[in-house]
Each structure stands twice: as C-alpha cells, then as structure tokens.
Amino acid sequence: MEEQSLERFPWRDHPDAVELGLDHYLRLIERRLRGExxxxxQALREFYQRELGIALRETQARGLMHRESSVFIDYVQQTTGERLIPNVEYWETLGLEAFLDWRQRFYSTRDVVAVDLDQERLMAIENRSAGREGPVERRTTVTRQIYRDNALSRFLKYLYQSQCQICRFSFPLPKGGVYVECHHIRPLGNPHQGPDxxxxxxxxxxxHxxxxxxGTIAIHPEALTVEGIRQMVSEHVGPLSLRKHTLAKEFLEYHYMNLFGR
Ligand SMILES: [Zn+2]
Incomplete structure (x- = not known):
C-alpha cells in the first residue's frame, strides 16, 4: 500500500517544490482546457523529475491533484484564503476564461504576499541607513524588481539552493526559509532597460x-571572474563559486562598461 502521509513526501526538503509544482500544474490545466x-x-511527474530532481510515485502525483485535499489546495488556501479547487474537471465546467481569470488573481495575490515580506526587510535596511546617500532610491528599485521577477527569481533561488553565486552565503529566517536575493546584471527600468x-x-x-x-564589483564578461575596484575588495574577487545557468555576455558587458567603477 502506498504511504499517504505528507511527511514522507520527497519534496519536504525543497521549500519551493509545492509552489513550483503548482505553477506547472496550472500550466498543464491550461493546456488541457485549450484542448491538448x-x-x-505523467507530465507532472516528468516536471518534478526534470526540474527538481524529485521522483514522484504515480499515487503521489494523483494525490497532488486530488479535488478535496492536497498540498496544492492547502497552498492556494494559505495564499488567497479561498478554498478553490485547482482541478481540471472543476475548471472544465467553468471554462478556460474563468480559469485564466482566477489564475491571474491567484498570482497577483501570491506575489503581493511575497513582496510584503521583502518590503519589511527593505524598511529595516532603510532605517539602518538613514542619513546615508541612496537608500530610498535603492528601495524603490528593488521593490519594483521584486514585483516583476517573482516566479523567475524563485526558480533561480531554488536552482542555487538559495546560495550566493559569489560567496555561497545565505541565512535562515526565524519564520522559516532561507534568505537570498536576485540581481539584474543590466538593471531594469530607466535608463538601463535591462530585460527580466x-x-x-x-x-x-x-x-554582493x-x-x-x-559598481564596486563586476563579473568579467569573458573570464566570468569577479573583479573589484580597489584593493579593499580583494577578498571578493575570483571565479564565481556557483554557475548553474547561462549568463548572457551582452548584459555582463553592459554592466562592466557602464556601471562598474562609475
Ligand atoms: Zn555573496
């Protein structure tokens, strides 16, 4: 007999596995509603194996899609307060448009929840840096960035197990989870207009x-090593500690030429 207890589920060690799996599941529901x-x-098991290295048993995948009780439904309820069923039969009765509407609202609510957490932290930074140059501008920039890149940055944080690509540092939060940030090499917004x-x-x-x-440090576009402006940052220079995804040379060049040491 299959073990039903959630404690035994293999994604317990992956803090974002429920969220990422649900994102993929909602994409699969959309494909079904579009007639595919x-x-x-099968597709959900493949996703967990391929993207997260988690081998789900078939019964576990079916459990995730259960219409009355699953970690997906619990997650939706924690996020939105609604006990809505993210289940293909349910959405087939309401239609694609209703599903897309709901998904949009769900993502907006979820992203605002995530932003609130980061804003609290940014407020703390701002208070600590009161009187210094620049904190307000930085806070605005970072906040906008968090709004825009939520799903992607979560995925990258997962990919790196929340470790800094330069020094591997990260720290646990009292309420759970591990803190790390996502940086845009060519910045978003004016005047840089970097892509997300x-x-x-x-x-x-x-x-970092x-x-x-x-612009105190930069990554050399060819060598992919960290360079610093002065002797005092020498402890930060050297090869990247972690590199599990491709960095576009054009963005590294942009940062190196326009922001580094300026
Ligand atoms: Zn670091």
Missing part, C-alpha cells in the same frame, strides 16, 4: 547584490 491531450499525472530574463540574473547575498548595484 496531455496526461496530467534569467540570462540577465544572478543569485546573490545582500552584500549591493556591491554589484553600486
């Missing part, structure tokens, strides 16, 4: 994120 003949169980795509992003600790933003 895709097997939800993974080849323009790095997973960094708050120190700020050092990149202020």
């Amino acid at each position: 003949n895709v097997s939800l169980v 795509i993974e080849t323009n992003m790095l997973v960094l600790c708050p120190n 994120h700020a050092m990149m933003d202020y």
Whole structure:
C-alpha cells in the first residue's frame, strides 16, 4: 500500500517544490482546457523529475491533484484564503476564461504576499541607513524588481539552493526559509532597460547584490571572474563559486562598461 502521509513526501526538503509544482500544474490545466491531450499525472511527474530532481510515485502525483485535499489546495488556501479547487474537471465546467481569470488573481495575490515580506526587510535596511546617500532610491528599485521577477527569481533561488553565486552565503529566517536575493546584471527600468530574463540574473547575498548595484564589483564578461575596484575588495574577487545557468555576455558587458567603477 502506498504511504499517504505528507511527511514522507520527497519534496519536504525543497521549500519551493509545492509552489513550483503548482505553477506547472496550472500550466498543464491550461493546456488541457485549450484542448491538448496531455496526461496530467505523467507530465507532472516528468516536471518534478526534470526540474527538481524529485521522483514522484504515480499515487503521489494523483494525490497532488486530488479535488478535496492536497498540498496544492492547502497552498492556494494559505495564499488567497479561498478554498478553490485547482482541478481540471472543476475548471472544465467553468471554462478556460474563468480559469485564466482566477489564475491571474491567484498570482497577483501570491506575489503581493511575497513582496510584503521583502518590503519589511527593505524598511529595516532603510532605517539602518538613514542619513546615508541612496537608500530610498535603492528601495524603490528593488521593490519594483521584486514585483516583476517573482516566479523567475524563485526558480533561480531554488536552482542555487538559495546560495550566493559569489560567496555561497545565505541565512535562515526565524519564520522559516532561507534568505537570498536576485540581481539584474543590466538593471531594469530607466535608463538601463535591462530585460527580466534569467540570462540577465544572478543569485546573490545582500552584500554582493549591493556591491554589484553600486559598481564596486563586476563579473568579467569573458573570464566570468569577479573583479573589484580597489584593493579593499580583494577578498571578493575570483571565479564565481556557483554557475548553474547561462549568463548572457551582452548584459555582463553592459554592466562592466557602464556601471562598474562609475
Ligand atoms: Zn555573496
């Protein structure tokens, strides 16, 4: 007999596995509602194996899609307060448009929840840096960035197990989870207009994120090594500790030429 207890489920060690799996599940439901003949169980198991290295048993995948009780439904309820059923039969009765509406609202609510957490932290930074140059502007920039890149940055943080790509530092939060940030190499917004795509992003600790933003350090576009402006940052220079995704040379060049040491 299959073990039903959630404690035994293999994603317990992956803090984002429920969220990422649900995102994929909602994409699969959309494909089904658009008339594609895709097997939800098989496609979800493939996703967990391929993207997260988690081998789900078929019964576990079916359990995730259960219409009355599953970690997906619990997750939706925690996020929105609604006990809505993310289940393909349910949405087939309401239609694609109703599903897309609901999914949009769900993502907006979820992202606002995530932003609130980051804003609290940014307020703390701002208070600590009161009187220094620049904190208000930085807070605005970072907040907008969090709004825009939520799903992608979560994925990258997962990919790097929340470790800084330069120094591997991260720290646990009292209420659970591990803190790390995502940096856009060519910044978003004016005047840089960098794109919100993974080849323009790095997973960094708050120190290295700020050092990149202020142009104290940069990543050499050819050598992919960290360079610093002065002797005092020598402890930060050298090869990247972690590199599990591709960085576009054009964005590294942009940062190196326009922001580094300026
Ligand atoms: Zn770091």
